[in-house]
Amino acid sequence: xxxxxxxxxxxxxxxxxxxxxxxxxxxxxxxxxxxxxxxxxxxxxxxxxxxxxxxxxxxxxxxxxxxxxxxxxxxxxxxxxxxxxxxxxxxxxxxxxxxxxxxxxxxxxxxxxxxxxxxxxxxxxxxxxxxxxxxxxxxxxxxxxxxxxxxxxxxxxxxxxxxxxxxxxxxxxxxxxxxxxxxxxxxxxxxxxxxxxxxxxxxxxxxxxxxxxxxxxxxxxxxxxxxxxxxxxxxxxxxxxxxxxxxxxxxxxxxxxxxxxxxxxxxxxxxxxxxxxxxxxxxxxxxxxxxxxxxxxxxxxxxxxxxxxxxxxxxxxxxxxxxxxxxxxxxxxxxxxxxxxxxxxxxxxxxxxxxxxxxxxxxxxxxxxxxxxxxxxxxxxxxxxxxxxxxxxxxxxxxxxxxxxxxxxxxxxxxxxxxxxxxxxxxxxxxxxxxxxxxxxxxxxxxxxxxxxxxxxxxxxxxxxxxxxxxxxxxxxxxxxxxxxxxxxxxxxxxxxxxxxxxxxxxxxxxxxxxxxxxxxxxxxxxxxxxxxxxxxxxx
Ligand SMILES: [Zn+2]
Numbered sequence: 001x002x003x004x005x006x007x008x009x010x011x012x013x014x015x016x017x018x019x020x021x022x023x024x025x026x027x028x029x030x031x032x033x034x035x036x037x038x039x040x041x042x043x044x045x046x047x048x049x050x051x052x053x054x055x056x057x058x059x060x061x062x063x064x065x066x067x068x069x070x071x072x073x074x075x076x077x078x079x080x081x082x083x084x085x086x087x088x089x090x091x092x093x094x095x096x097x098x099x100x101x102x103x104x105x106x107x108x109x110x111x112x113x114x115x116x117x118x119x120x121x122x123x124x125x126x127x128x129x130x131x132x133x134x135x136x137x138x139x140x141x142x143x144x145x146x147x148x149x150x151x152x153x154x155x156x157x158x159x160x161x162x163x164x165x166x167x168x169x170x171x172x173x174x175x176x177x178x179x180x181x182x183x184x185x186x187x188x189x190x191x192x193x194x195x196x197x198x199x200x201x202x203x204x205x206x207x208x209x210x211x212x213x214x215x216x217x218x219x220x221x222x223x224x225x226x227x228x229x230x231x232x233x234x235x236x237x238x239x240x241x242x243x244x245x246x247x248x249x250x251x252x253x254x255x256x257x258x259x260x261x262x263x264x265x266x267x268x269x270x271x272x273x274x275x276x277x278x279x280x281x282x283x284x285x286x287x288x289x290x291x292x293x294x295x296x297x298x299x300x301x302x303x304x305x306x307x308x309x310x311x312x313x314x315x316x317x318x319x320x321x322x323x324x325x326x327x328x329x330x331x332x333x334x335x336x337x338x339x340x341x342x343x344x345x346x347x348x349x350x351x352x353x354x355x356x357x358x359x360x361x362x363x364x365x366x367x368x369x370x371x372x373x374x375x376x377x378x379x380x381x382x383x384x385x386x387x388x389x390x391x392x393x394x395x396x397x398x399x400x401x402x403x404x405x406x407x408x409x410x411x412x413x414x415x416x417x418x419x420x421x422x423x424x425x426x427x428x429x430x431x432x433x434x435x436x437x438x439x440x441x442x443x444x445x446x447x448x449x450x451x452x453x454x455x456x457x458x459x460x461x462x463x464x465x466x467x468x469x470x471x472x473x474x475x476x477x478x479x480x481x482x483x484x485x486x487x488x489x490x491x492x493x494x495x496x497x498x499x500x501x502x503x504x505x506x507x508x509x510x511x512x513x514x515x516x517x518x519x520x521x522x523x524x525x526x527x528x529x530x531x532x533x534x535x536x537x538x539x540x
Pocket of ligand 1: 091
């Protein structure tokens with residue numbers, strides 16, 4: 001018998017957290033079938049990994065690739081950083097279910113940010129149909145699907161209305177979650193700063209989480225506040241896990257946002273530790289940058305979102321509405337995470353716009369924009385962009401401090417997630433967050449090699465076997481015989497991210513080979529037209 005692929009001469013870091021060892025790896029039919037110090041037989045292809053690390057492919061615990069998968073399926077910015085599996089459907093946004101009467105509304109919503117959806121035909125409604133669709137479209141990397149609360153609330157619940165669901169709506173929402181879990185979803189996610197999810201009280205989410213509990217699903221959450229009230233927000237997540245009885249909670253992109261809150265990571269990590277000690281399983285992921293990334297409309301108060309995006313755009317044109325928004329942001333609203341109030345208008349940078357009129361200011365702060373365009377102030381810049389761009393613009397917000405980032409990286413319940421999208425290498429898309437390209441190499445180069453905050457073995461464990469275990473993937477995340485051959489080969493002396501906020505569309509260096517299900521996708525730093533990724537289903 002010959003093999004499909006043999007990797008020789010590298011150092012294996014197997015994903016367990018154990019130190020490296022020398023061995024050779026033989027791959028056949030997508031799986032690692034032999035690991036020995038010497039493999040005599042031949043293979044149709046060999047890779048000489050002299051001087052390199054061979055480790056399991058990275059599992060991105062938090063991605064939004066679903067936003068772009070129907071129109072771009074090469075996920076270049078992900079596969080080039082060594083990601084071989086990504087979890088989608090985060091922050092409450094998945095691309096299913098879509099109520100049959102709401103397909104047009106859904107298309108319109110996404111067209112505002114990604115104009116290519118204008119002509120796209122959505123052919124699915126249920127979660128199962130959606131998974132079959134993305135399976136047919138193919139992708140270079142594996143996908144772990146999670147159902148988003150926003151979709152469920154719009155499809156079967158009160159939608160953009162600021163009220164609890166009726167018993168009938170609650171029943172319908174539960175049916176949608178049953179459908180998704182039976183189709184193979186790994187759990188449910190929420191994004192409690194975003195409309196309409198922001199209108200849901202804790203009890204509404206507890207009721208829905210009870211459904212995922214029956215299927216052994218995980219509860220993922222972009223929590224209600226990442227700044228002043230972060231402890232309350234984590235306590236809400238803990239309460240949802242505890243009351244629903246689901247097997248665990250996962251905090252999305254854990255961060256401390258807002259200058260006056262810096263340092264609170266001490267308290268959040270302590271709370272997470274104590275909660276785990278009493279038998280409630282809480283984990284988190286993180287991207288290693290000091291700016292967040294979201295939509296421009298996320299920084300305005302929840303009340304203006306009531307009724308949905310069309311109503312918002314009509315209302316925001318009125319001067320009296322703009323005045324009320326300004327007052328609310330300046331004074332704050334209890335229970336609402338106020339990005340501008342926490343960080344200042346000068347910390348908001350426009351990363352992408354759709355309208356030609358504003359294309360030249362991508363990457364600039366609201367302060368710079370108001371100067372360049374000769375506007376009265378940042379407020380005028382903000383309202384004008386929202387109106388001209390119909391709410392489709394995205395922003396980065398400078399909100400975090402390095403000390404918190406470092407503390408969160410070293411936490412015991414930490415894993416890595418990009419909170420990004422696997423996008424094509426097209427600068428015309430806008431100045432998206434560099435985490436789309438650089439999250440994993442940035443940790444390996446900057447935080448492991450340069451700062452020595454983690455050992456290489458520990459960092460790799462947080463990128464591979466820890467997320468695999470958390471998700472319940474029993475045959476991925478380790479270099480081990482009979483495991484799927486998802487493998488990254490990188491140079492530990494040179495691996496580094498190159499993407500910046502000013503110039504985000506840059507691939508990292510030092511990751512010459514990426515293998516997914518035994519197929520070489522990145523071959524000597526070049527992406528091949530190969531689509532071996534699978535849509536994974538929650539193991540029964
Ligand atoms: Zn989020």
